[in-house]
Amino acid sequence: MKPGNTAKAAHAKAVREMFSGIALRYDLLNHLLSLNIDKRWRKIVADHMRDILERPDALVLDVACGTGDLTLELRRGAKAVVIGTDFCRPMLAVAQQKEAEMEVPYIEADALCLPFGDGTFDALSIAFGLRNLADVRGGLSELLRVLKPSGRLFILEFSNPVVPGFRQLFNLYFSRILPFIGGIVSGSRGAYEYLPDSVSRFPTQRELAAMMESVGFVNAGFRNLTGGIAALHSGSKK
Ligand SMILES: C[S@@+](CC[C@H](N)C(=O)[O-])C[C@H]1O[C@@H](n2cnc3c(N)ncnc32)[C@H](O)[C@@H]1O
Numbered sequence: 001m002k003p004g005n006t007a008k009a010a011h012a013k014a015v016r017e018m019f020s021g022i023a024l025r026y027d028l029l030n031h032l033l034s035l036n037i038d039k040r041w042r043k044i045v046a047d048h049m050r051d052i053l054e055r056p057d058a059l060v061l062d063v064a065c066g067t068g069d070l071t072l073e074l075r076r077g078a079k080a081v082v083i084g085t086d087f088c089r090p091m092l093a094v095a096q097q098k099e100a101e102m103e104v105p106y107i108e109a110d111a112l113c114l115p116f117g118d119g120t121f122d123a124l125s126i127a128f129g130l131r132n133l134a135d136v137r138g139g140l141s142e143l144l145r146v147l148k149p150s151g152r153l154f155i156l157e158f159s160n161p162v163v164p165g166f167r168q169l170f171n172l173y174f175s176r177i178l179p180f181i182g183g184i185v186s187g188s189r190g191a192y193e194y195l196p197d198s199v200s201r202f203p204t205q206r207e208l209a210a211m212m213e214s215v216g217f218v219n220a221g222f223r224n225l226t227g228g229i230a231a232l233h234s235g236s237k238k
Contacts, residue, residue, distance in 0.1 A: 007134075008134035008135055009134075011134040012087070012110070012112075012134050015088075015132050015134075016087055016088050018188070018190070018191050018194065019066070019088040019090070019091050019191075020088055020089070020090045020091075021186075021187075021188050021191065022186045022188050022191050023067065023088070023090035023091045023093070023094050024090075024094065025185055025186040025187075026066065026067055026091065026094070026186075027067050027069065027094070028185065029181075029182055029185055029186055029192075030069075032181070032185070033178055033181060033182060037226055037229075038069075039069075041127075041156055041225050041226075041230050041232075042069055042070045042073045042127065042156070043073060044225060044232060045070060045073070045074075045125055045127065045154055045156050045232060046070075046073045046074050046076070048154060048232065048234065049074060049123055049125065049152075049154060052080060052122055052123045052152065053074060053077075053078040053079070053080045053082070053123075054078070054079050054080070055079060055080055055122070056079040056080065057080075058079075058080035058081070058122040058123065059080065059081050059083070059120065059121050059122055060074060060078075060080050060081065060082045060083070060121060060122060060123045060124070060125070061082075061083050061084075061085060061114075061116070061120075061121045061123075061124050061125075061146070062074060062082065062083070062084045062085070062124075062125045062126070062127075063085055063086075063111050063114075063124055063125065063126040063129060063143065064085075064086055064087075064111050064126050064127070064128075064129025064130070064132065064133075065084030065085060065086050065091075065092075065095060065106070065127075065129075066086055066088070066091045066094075066095065066127075066128075066129070067091050067094040067095050067098070068084050068092075068094070068095030068096075068098055068104065068106070069127075070125055070127045070156070071083075071084035071095065071104055071106075072098060072099055072102060072104065074125065075102050075104050076102075080122070080123075082104060083104070083105050083106070083107060084104055084105070084106045084107070085106070085107045085108070085109045085111070085114070086106070086108065086109075086129075087108060087109060087110045087111070089108055092106050092108060111126070111129065111133055111139050111142065111143075112133060112134065112135060112138055112139055112142055113142065114142055114145075114146050116146045117146070118145050118146065119146070119147065119148045119149065119151075120146050120147075120148070121146055121147055121148060121151055122147075122148055122151050122152075123147075123151060123152045123153070123154070124143050124146070124147060124151070124152075124153045124154070125153075125154045125155075125156070126139075126143070126153075126154075126155050126156070127155075127156040127157070128156065128157060128158065130155055130157055130202075131157055131158065131198050131199065131202045132198065136202075136203070136211070137211060137214075137215060140153075140211060140212060140215045140217070141215045141216070144215055144216050144217060144237055147237040148237065149237055149238060150236060150237065150238075151236065151237045152234060152235070152236050152237075153212075153217065153233075153234065153235050153236075153237075154232065154233070154234050155208070155232070155233040155234070156225075156230060156231075156232050157202065157208075157230065157231060157233070158195075158199040158202070158229065158230055159199075159202075159204070159205050159222075159224065159228050159229070159230055159231035160204050160205060160228050161227050161228040161229055162224060162227060162228035163227045163228070166227055167228075170227075170229060171196075174195075174196045174199070175196045178192055178195065178196065179192040179193045179195070179196065182195070205222045205224065205228070205231045205233075208222070208231075208233055209221060209222055209233060209235075212233065212235045213235070216237070216238070217235030217236060217237065218235065218236050218237070218238050219234075219235055219236050220233065220234070220235035221233070221234060221235070222234070
């Protein structure tokens, strides 16, 4: 294995182990630490995808779906087939226990090497997942590969608060208070120190839009959510 690939494999292993360790507390902490704002963000993603979700012929994949909160939000009322995929089995096990009547298929797979043919999906979503990939650009290319021509990608991710003053306040919360509470409730302070750390290394709103275009997406753009704490990016395949 090349040295770069060894580092990527080690990163993927560490991320998978980290999410395995917090899977049972993941939802509780998401809602607690975001004061439930995460639920509103997922609804906004579903609203942006509504026209595709209402098509009975459409196939939609929620990548790095974790415990399935976005997958289920997309599935609710949808006529499209919605599938969830993640490479962490304990996260998927939590997803599978939720709202079983919705019969969402969950598939264990690595987002960097999806087990689907080229041009399979009408739309893809990835929420708080892209940042965790060992290779963000490689992940975007893989997502582009499995999209149909004119298919759309929606990325929900933590981003950069744009309002001065609020930004400093939020950064204090995110880098100091959140790891403290997250550590106590989950028993894994490391996972909640990794969160602000990984966000600080992730591309800004504009950089991510540019990266999407550089791998081949067209019409890449974004909308800031809650003053830029998060951002919803979207782009299309030609
Ligand atoms: C922060 S959670 C987000 C889960 C869910 N999308 C949500 O909105 O709550 C990140 C998820 O990305 C998954 N993940 C990270 N790297 C991955 C990869 N290479 N392939 C598939 N899933 C991955 C993790 O297992 C974890 O479930």
